[in-house]
Amino acid sequence: MQSPGASDPELVGRFSVLLEQLVRRLRTVYAAGQISQSAASTLARLRDEGPLRITDLAHAEGVSQPAMTQLVARLEGEGLLARRVPEGDRRSVLVDVSAAGRDVLEARRAQRVEFLQDLLAGLDRSDWAAIAAALPALERLVASEPNSSRQSAHRKEP
Amino acid sequence: MQSPGASDPELVGRFSVLLEQLVRRLRTVYAAGQISQSAASTLARLRDEGPLRITDLAHAEGVSQPAMTQLVARLEGEGLLARRVPEGDRRSVLVDVSAAGRDVLEARRAQRVEFLQDLLAGLDRSDWAAIAAALPALERLVASEPNSSRQSAHRKEP
DNA sequence: GATCGACACATAAGTGCCTTATGTCATAAT
DNA sequence: ATTATGACATAAGGCACTTATGTGTCGATC
Numbered sequence: 472m473q474s475p476g477a478s479d480p481e482l483v484g485r486f487s488v489l490l491e492q493l494v495r496r497l498r499t500v501y502a503a504g505q506i507s508q509s510a511a512s513t514l515a516r517l518r519d520e521g522p523l524r525i526t527d528l529a530h531a532e533g534v535s536q537p538a539m540t541q542l543v544a545r546l547e548g549e550g551l552l553a554r555r556v557p558e559g560d561r562r563s564v565l566v567d568v569s570a571a572g573r574d575v576l577e578a579r580r581a582q583r584v585e586f587l588q589d590l591l592a593g594l595d596r597s598d599w600a601a602i603a604a605a606l607p608a609l610e611r612l613v614a615s616e617p618n619s620s621r622q623s624a625h626r627k628e629p
Numbered sequence: 630m631q632s633p634g635a636s637d638p639e640l641v642g643r644f645s646v647l648l649e650q651l652v653r654r655l656r657t658v659y660a661a662g663q664i665s666q667s668a669a670s671t672l673a674r675l676r677d678e679g680p681l682r683i684t685d686l687a688h689a690e691g692v693s694q695p696a697m698t699q700l701v702a703r704l705e706g707e708g709l710l711a712r713r714v715p716e717g718d719r720r721s722v723l724v725d726v727s728a729a730g731r732d733v734l735e736a737r738r739a740q741r742v743e744f745l746q747d748l749l750a751g752l753d754r755s756d757w758a759a760i761a762a763a764l765p766a767l768e769r770l771v772a773s774e775p776n777s778s779r780q781s782a783h784r785k786e787p
Numbered sequence: 788g789a790t791c792g793a794c795a796c797a798t799a800a801g802t803g804c805c806t807t808a809t810g811t812c813a814t815a816a817t
Numbered sequence: 818a819t820t821a822t823g824a825c826a827t828a829a830g831g832c833a834c835t836t837a838t839g840t841g842t843c844g845a846t847c
Contacts, residue, residue: 483745483746486760489767494651508653509832515649537835539796564796587648594766601765612760693805695828699803699804699805703803
């Protein structure tokens with residue numbers, strides 16, 4: 472029994488509740504009218520991994536190809552990304568994040584940081600110390616999924 | 630300077646990245662075709678807080694009243710909740726989760742637990758210990774928002 | 788080179804899930 | 818009785834998905 476987590480259903484249950492609550496909270500961080508979670512996730516991937524074809528993007532983001540085609544069209548219309556046809560394969564489209572897209576991602580990160588600082592402001596020192604101590608473990612947790620091979624270890628939001 | 634979090638931008642930044650990654654991960658837990666995050670959140674609130682009026686529900690969930698009217702109509706059509714007009718106020722509609730709705734929430738919880746056990750299976754004992762030690766602090770963090778007065782301390786997903 | 792199959796994306800049609808604006812009925816206040 | 822307020826329903830539009838289908842390009846086979 473290598474992992475205590477698998478043998479401690481009560482803690483797993485509490486963690487499960489905590490994740491759901493975090494998700495519900497994060498939904499309120501970004502002001503209305505901003506880019507969607509799907510758009511942000513897609514732009515972030517392009518920024519981190521470089522230009523990708525539409526079908527690869529769709530697969531990586533877990534949506535259908537037509538959904539990604541539409542999202543790319545919308546984001547191109549907003550100047551947040553650019554499309555081009557690669558040399559040697561006129562069937563494909565390569566998509567890359569634009570400078571404006573990078574700016575949007577940076578603004579989102581700043582909003583998250585502000586939200587967290589607000590939230591952390593009411594936390595006492597020992598609680599924050601426990602969270603800070605768990606950060607490396609949580610980062611390893613998030614990085615440990617089998618399909619995390621798509622996410623290189625150096626990937627991070629600035 | 631009560632909270633070390635507010636003075637440690639690098640850790641806050643790492644936490645911010647972690648949250649975004651968790652959100653992106655959780656998006657893949659639930660199989661396609663299941664109820665949306667909004668539907669789940671709404672049903673969970675009804676289960677935990679009892680019958681609510683549509684406008685109160687909309688406000689609590691952070692959406693507009695017409696959006697909630699439509700969601701309630703859809704969920705009623707699927708048998709996941711029930712509507713009734715309360716005594717003494719024929720303008721209102723009271724909404725309550727159904728037994729089928731409770732079953733759906735329980736199935737979601739089981740899926741999250743399974744996902745977490747999968748994820749935790751690759752984590753070593755000291756990492757899990759650090760996460761387990763941080764759980765109370767994280768729970769307090771999530772419960773600490775000013776509008777958390779709507780969430781009672783005893784509220785938890787079974 | 789010609790033909791067929793596979794690949795890649797675009798388009799169509801439909802649903803879910805939001806938004807603001809507006810309409811209708813019920814209740815409370817004057 | 819009249820007016821103001823409250824509560825929800827409906828309309829119209831946009832975003833974000835889905836499956837199904839269409840069109841063009843590339844690769845494999847003969």
